[in-house]
Amino acid sequence: MQTNPRLKEKVYVHTNKTSYFPDDVIWFKAYVGDSINYPSVRTRILEVRLFDENGDQMFARNVSITDGTGLGEFELNDAIAPGTYYLQARTKYMRNFGEEYQYLQEITVLGEKPLNKARDEGPKYDIQLLPESGNLVEDIENTLGIKALLNGKSIDFKGSIINGEGETITTFQSEHEGMGRFSFVYKKGGTYRARIKVKDTVLEQAVPAASERGVVLSVDNSDEDFLQVYLKVNEATFYNQIYSNYTLLYHQNRQLFQLYSVARLDSVTSSIKTKKNIFLDGVHTLTLFADDRPIAQRKFYVETDRKKASIFLEKSKIDADSVTYRLLSRGKKNDLSADLSISILHKKSKTVSLKNTIKSAFLLSPYVRGYIENPAYYFDIENEKRKEHLDLLLLTQGWTGYTLDEIIKEINPIEKYAFETGFELKGKIREDIKRKKLVLIPDDFRIMNKAKLQDKSTFVFQDLDVFKGDTVRVAYQNWLGKISRPLKIEYDTTTYSKNRYRLSITANENYKAHHSGKTAPNGVTHWTNDTPFENEDGTIDLDEVIVTERKRSEQYLQRRKTIEKYEPLVSDIGKYYDIPISNTTDVDNMRLLDFLSSQGYRPSTVNNVQFFLIGPGEMVSYLSINGRPVEPEELPSIPLQMKDIANVMVSNIGFGVSIFQVFTKERKNELFDKFVVKNGFDRAKKYYTPMYTFEESRPLDLLEIDWKPNVITNSKGEASFKIARRDSENGLHFVIQGFSEEGHLISKTILTD
Secondary structure, three states: OOOOOOOOOEEEEEEOOOEEOOOOEEEEEEEEEOOOOOEOOOOOEEEEEEEOOOOEEEEEEEEEOEOOEEEEEEEOOOOOOOEEEEEEEEOOHHHHHOHHHOEEEEEEEOOOOOOOOOOOOOOOEEEEEEEOOOOOEOOOEEEEEEEEEEOOEEOOOEEEEEEOOOOEEEEEEOOEOOEEEEEEEOOOOOOEEEEEEEOOEEEEEEOOOOEOOOEEEEEEOOOOOEEEEEEEEOHHHHOOOOOOOEEEEEEEOOEEEEEEEEOOOOOOEEEEEEEHHHOOOEEEEEEEEEOOEEEEEEEEEEOOOOOOOEEEEEEEEEOOOEEEEEEEEEOOOOEOOEEEEEEEEEOOOOOOOOOOOHHHHHHOHHHOOOOOOOHHHHHOOOOOOHHHHHHHHHHOOOOOOOOHHHHHHHHOOOOOOOOOOOEEEEEEEOOOOOOOEEEEEEOOOOOOEEEEOEOOOEEEEEEEOOEOOOEEEEEEEOOOOOEEOOOOEEEOOHHHOOOEEEOEEOHHHOOOHHHHOOOOOOOEEOOOOOOOOEOOOOOEOOOEEOOOOOOOOHHHHHHHHHHHHHOOOOOOHHHOEEOOOOOOHHHHOOEHHHHHHHOOOEEEEEOOOEEEEEOHHHOEEEEEEOOEEOOHHHHHHOOOEHHHEEEEEEEEEEOOEEEEEEEEOOOHHHOOOOEEOOOOEOOOOOOOOOHHHHOOOOOHHHOEEEEEEEEEOOOOOEEEEEEEHHHHOOOEEEEEEEEEOOOOEEEEEEEEO
16 A cells, blocks of 8 residues: 555646636646645646536647646637536546546536526435444444435435434434534334425435444544544444454555554444544545454544645735736745746626635545535635534545455556656558658757657657647658658557547436445546447446537537637637638639738838738738738738638737738648647647726626736745736735645635725
8 A cells, every 4th residue: 555655646727717708718727736745747648628517528628737737728719608517637647546536627607598498307305324434333322424415406404313113313404515414322123214304395214224233433533633533332242242353544545644453342432542643634534444354434634734835915016007916925834936826806706616726626525425515615714614514524425335455456456547748649651661760850850759660660659749730750760860751651540539528417416425436526427337439458438438519500610610720820719700702713813912902901011111911990910821920021022812822810809909810721742741740738828818808898796807827936935926007906806726846735815905
């Protein structure tokens, strides 16, 4: 269990907000950490996807991770309807350890949702009675957690335990998020029912049967410095102890913190006290073994001050048009060099519902099976009962019922998926081989990678740091370093399939982790066993399927094709709109500048110095061809004719300025020796303030102010950033997330006047 305890990875994605307009951009920064929350240095690729409420994938990004962080965005571009969406992030290596380690967050797209004409099937209640350590024993006090759901959402309740004679043994009620607890002595030979009142409905459910003999494991986590563990047995078990040894195992992932053995129980109630300072921050598991057979289990949470982090924010300078803020990050004993992202919103913003933070994503969610309605609640120090409610959440985790072999397999699974440190390019040489040594050359003609031919003709370039849309060449290289071009190359594109991922959104069925231990986290369950898609090795890959696109208008489908085609050349192509081109002889024979003139844009000089395109209302326009900006002095001499042009697109960026993007038709004979990378990183674009901030029709509490994804503090824990002065006049809402080089998790919300 102690082998490489830092191996597992965790992910958190900080979005600039959680509610968006249909024409908005979801900006995000991803954090990838190891088991003890240091920035991960093993993984370079993070898969980030956006799914609709039916679980169909809408967008996907390969995010480049460096020193544990990476940036990205999803441009919505009116492509999706108002409603609830799900952002998922994970590394390939995380798939070795189950779906608990993926990150999942709800995203809301604002607007009026279409009426749901589905038939209302009425209320569906789900009442769960969960023994604290997984089992009940007769003639001793047992503690049970209780969870109540109505149509998949938690709901308050009141209830009582009724014995076989109809007598009330105890009463209880919900304490937090539809969860509660109660204790009672389960009499020998007795039967009990729970009577629960939810709103105006009374439900009854049988209490799980108790064993005649056994051990009940109970945890008291209320003390700040010590964890108190109780082992309780009835007299039948105490006087007839069939086990020769009991062992308490305190562990988290592969790391073992304490191993406590008891040769024989010397009383019906045994107590073991353990100092909390031996543990890490986060959720731990306590497993009770009897002669190497696991018989009970309980999760508990430890919060230490070893990695305590404090954030301070102050105005340091006020200029005519901007305000400079100074940020300070402090640890318990020293200043922190931290990597942070800051979402800046209006003070009364309604666009952020912070249900996930880096603390909840790293310290809680990976260790809990089942849906957690508001993980961030348990880390907000303003919530006085957060620790008590967190212990209640962990109590309702119950017992997985695993054998020792299954526990070991869960802790040390067979690693089917390796760390991804780059991309691969495979292919074959279809000619008489001149050399066995190959090199890969990008457009700047530096050698970026080398490979040797395998099986006489096959080549594989590995760990490539390439982006989608990059072009590369494969060449021979002799012993003197001279390169020459193969004439016949066949590239393997099977890894670039159009397979999409899918989520099955079934939150109301996902809190039953105590039954099988296989329920997926956060309300998302992946494919059932009848999924008819298999990998080459014959194993079923439970989350890769081909998804049929929903029917869209031809206009929508054409626009999506255009965006996907040109996005590698122009990252924000979704902000541009087509100018129709007529397929007539007259238009084909036009020069590009003549065509633009027919649209109202003419080349003209500004102050008799440089040429620009001047449009209606003296709007200044810039021109790019195939993603390359045209310099002003080049403008009058552009030789392109419309017969060579595939698309002309334009975007009005505001302030009387627009940009034209012109794309020429492909000429395959000119690019035959290049390969266009399809499976690479998605380029992260630079944040820009959305155009809608200038629209008075949208209220301020639904607009964002700014997004600072790369706030890096120096060795003194200091960093500075600016925002527009006009935006700070009515108060601001700063949401700060990140981590330090030493594994401090930073989550802070600051409101200013």
